[in-house]
Amino acid sequence: MPDSSTQPTVSVEIPTALRPQVSDQASIDVAGATVGEVLGKLRDDHPEFGTKLYKTKTDLNRFINIYLNDEDIRFLENLETPVKAGDHLAIVPAIAGG
Amino acid sequence: MSYVKSLRGKESGVDYPIEPRTICDADFGPVEVTYDYDAMRGKVTRESIEAGPRSLWRYRDLLPIAGEPRAGLHSGWTPLVRADRLAKHLGVDELYIKDDSANYPSFSYKDRVVAVAVTKAVEFGFDTVGCASTGNLAHSVSAHAAAAGLDACVMVPHDLEAGKMVGMNVFGPRVVRIAGNYDDVNRLCSQIADKYNWAIVNVNLRPFYTEGAKTHGFEIAEQLGWRLPKHTVVPVAGGTILPKIWKAYREFITLGLVEDNRPAMYGAQAAGCDPIVTALEEGEDLFRPQKPDTIAKSIAIGNPADGYYVLQNIRESGGHGASATDPDILAAIELLAEHEGIFTEPAGGTTLACAIKLIQSGRIPRDEPICVCITGNGLKTLEAMDGRFTENQAIPAKIADFDRLIQAGNADSSALTPPPKSTLSEPTHA
Numbered sequence: 389m390p391d392s393s394t395q396p397t398v399s400v401e402i403p404t405a406l407r408p409q410v411s412d413q414a415s416i417d418v419a420g421a422t423v424g425e426v427l428g429k430l431r432d433d434h435p436e437f438g439t440k441l442y443k444t445k446t447d448l449n450r451f452i453n454i455y456l457n458d459e460d461i462r463f464l465e466n467l468e469t470p471v472k473a474g475d476h477l478a479i480v481p482a483i484a485g486g
Numbered sequence: 487m488s489y490v491k492s493l494r495g496k497e498s499g500v501d502y503p504i505e506p507r508t509i510c511d512a513d514f515g516p517v518e519v520t521y522d523y524d525a526m527r528g529k530v531t532r533e534s535i536e537a538g539p540r541s542l543w544r545y546r547d548l549l550p551i552a553g554e555p556r557a558g559l560h561s562g563w564t565p566l567v568r569a570d571r572l573a574k575h576l577g578v579d580e581l582y583i584k585d586d587s588a589n590y591p592s593f594s595y596k597d598r599v600v601a602v603a604v605t606k607a608v609e610f611g612f613d614t615v616g617c618a619s620t621g622n623l624a625h626s627v628s629a630h631a632a633a634a635g636l637d638a639c640v641m642v643p644h645d646l647e648a649g650k651m652v653g654m655n656v657f658g659p660r661v662v663r664i665a666g667n668y669d670d671v672n673r674l675c676s677q678i679a680d681k682y683n684w685a686i687v688n689v690n691l692r693p694f695y696t697e698g699a700k701t702h703g704f705e706i707a708e709q710l711g712w713r714l715p716k717h718t719v720v721p722v723a724g725g726t727i728l729p730k731i732w733k734a735y736r737e738f739i740t741l742g743l744v745e746d747n748r749p750a751m752y753g754a755q756a757a758g759c760d761p762i763v764t765a766l767e768e769g770e771d772l773f774r775p776q777k778p779d780t781i782a783k784s785i786a787i788g789n790p791a792d793g794y795y796v797l798q799n800i801r802e803s804g805g806h807g808a809s810a811t812d813p814d815i816l817a818a819i820e821l822l823a824e825h826e827g828i829f830t831e832p833a834g835g836t837t838l839a840c841a842i843k844l845i846q847s848g849r850i851p852r853d854e855p856i857c858v859c860i861t862g863n864g865l866k867t868l869e870a871m872d873g874r875f876t877e878n879q880a881i882p883a884k885i886a887d888f889d890r891l892i893q894a895g896n897a898d899s900s901a902l903t904p905p906p907k908s909t910l911s912e913p914t915h916a
Contacts, residue, residue: 403676403677403680404680405508405509405511405514405680406514408511440512440513440514449513449514449515450772450794451509451513451514451515451516452514453673453789455673458670460669460775460789462774462775463775463777478673480673480676480677481508481509481514481676482789482791
C-alpha cells in the first residue's frame with residue numbers, strides 16, 4: 389500500500405441522501421492515486437457507507453454514478469482512472485427523466 | 487379510497503412512508519409505490535374503470551394519490567388508432583398506434599407522469615416544481631404548474647428545438663439552459679433537489695411521477711377491448727415508460743381485468759444513442775453509457791437511470807430491441823404521416839422505424855397484434871424535417887395557372903416528393 393501522505397488528495401462530494409452514513413459530511417477529502425483507491429479508502433473509513441457504495445468487493449453499486457471533474461468515470465478508465473491533487477469526485481445516485 | 491401501501495425499495499424491499507423520496511437509503515436504488523391488490527379485487531373492475539372520467543384519472547385506484555386529482559384533469563385517454571393502411575404497407579395483420587402526440591395539454595406522454603407528480607406536489611405542500619428534461623417533460627411541467635398555480639423551474643440542455651423552447655417559455659416558468667447534454671442536466675438536477683426544497687418531479691417525486699406512465703399501458707389494454715397486444719414497441723430514453731407499461735399489463739393481469747397472453751416488450755432507440763439495445767445484443771445485464779448523437783433529441787439519454795429494469799423487463803417478457811439511424815427515423819415519420827395522418831417527433835419515428843426492423847427481421851411475427859407507442863408530437867420538432875419538402879413557387883390566383891401546375895406535377899410527380907434515403911421506404915409485404 390503506497391504511503392498516503394505522498395498521494396494526491398481529492399475532495400469527494402456526498403449527496404444529501406447518502407450523508408447519514410458519513411456523519412453528515414457534505415464533502416470528504418481523501419488521498420489516493422486512482423478513483424478506485426479513493427473510493428476504497430472511503431469504504432474502509434466508513435464501512436456502513438462502503439457496503440452500500442460497493443455491490444461486491446470490486447464492483448460499484450449499479451445505482452451509483454461517479455463523476456471525476458464532471459465526467460462519468462465510465463467514459464474514463466472506470467475505477468482505474470488516475471486522480472491528481474485538487475480533483476473533484478462526485479457520487480450521484482442515478483435518477484430518471486426525459 | 488386509496489389502495490396505496492408504501493414506498494418500497496425496489497431491490498431492498500425496505501418500506502418507507504408516502505413522502506418525497508429519491509432513492510432507497512438501504513442500497514441507493516429506486517423506490518416504487520406498492521398497492522393492496524387484494525383489497526382492489528371485486529372493487530376495481532372493468533365497470534368501475536369504464537364509469538370513470540375520460541382521462542388518465544379513470545385509473546386513479548392504481549395511481550398513488552391520497553385525495554382528489556389536482557392536475558391533468560384532461561390528460562391521457564389518447565387515441566388508440568387501428569393502423570390498417572400502415573399495417574397493409576408493412577405486411578402485418580393487426581397494427582395499433584397508441585398516439586400520445588395528441589396528449590393534453592402539452593402533446594406528449596409526459597402529461598401522464600406530470601399529472602400525477604403535480605398532484606403529489608400539491609398534496610405535499612410544495613410551491614415550486616421543476617425537472618431535468620430533454621424538452622417534453624419541461625413543456626409539460628411548465629403547463630401543469632401554470633394551471634395549478636405553482637412556480638416552475640425547468641432545466642434543459644442548451645440545444646433544444648425552438649418549438650420546445652417556446653412551448654415551455656409561454657407558460658412563464660424559469661427555464662435554465664445548461665451547457666451540456668441531458669445527462670449533465672440530470673446530474674445537476676439531483677444536486678439541485680438536494681439543496682432547494684422544490685418538487686423536482688423526476689428526482690424527489692420520481693416514485694410517484696413514474697406511476698403515471700402506467701396509464702399509457704392501461705389505456706392500450708382497455709381501448710383494445712380489455713386485452714393486451716402481443717407485441718408492444720416502446721421508445722427507451724431514461725427508461726421510465728417501458729417498465730411502467732409492463733407493470734400496467736401485470737397489474738391488469740393480477741386484477742383479472744385482462745387475460746395473460748404473455749405480452750412481449752420491445753425497446754426502440756436511436757442508433758446514435760442505444761446503450762440498452764447494445765446491452766441486449768451483447769447479452770449484458772448492465773449497459774455502458776454513451777454520449778448521444780442523434781436527431782431524436784427527446785430520447786437522447788446516454789445514461790438511462792432505469793435502464794437496468796428496461797433490460798430486465800424486455801428479457802422477462804421475451805421481447806427484444808432495435809435501433810434506427812437518423813435517415814430511417816425521418817423516413818418513418820413520413821411513413822406514419824402518409825399512412826395514418828399522424829405527425830410524430832423523431833422519438834416516434836425511432837419507435838416506428840425499430841418496429842419495422844423487428845418485423846422485417848422476424849422478431850415480431852406478422853400475424854399477431856402489434857402496438858407501437860408514439861410518445862411525442864412532430865409540430866414541436868419542425869427543424870428535424872428541414873429540407874425534406876420543397877417549397878413550391880407561389881402562383882397567381884387564376885385557374886389557368888393552377889391547371890398548368892397540376893399538369894406539370896403529373897408529368898414529374900417525383901419533384902413533389904423527394905425520395906427519402908432510407909431502407910424503410912420499400913413496402914415490406916410479400
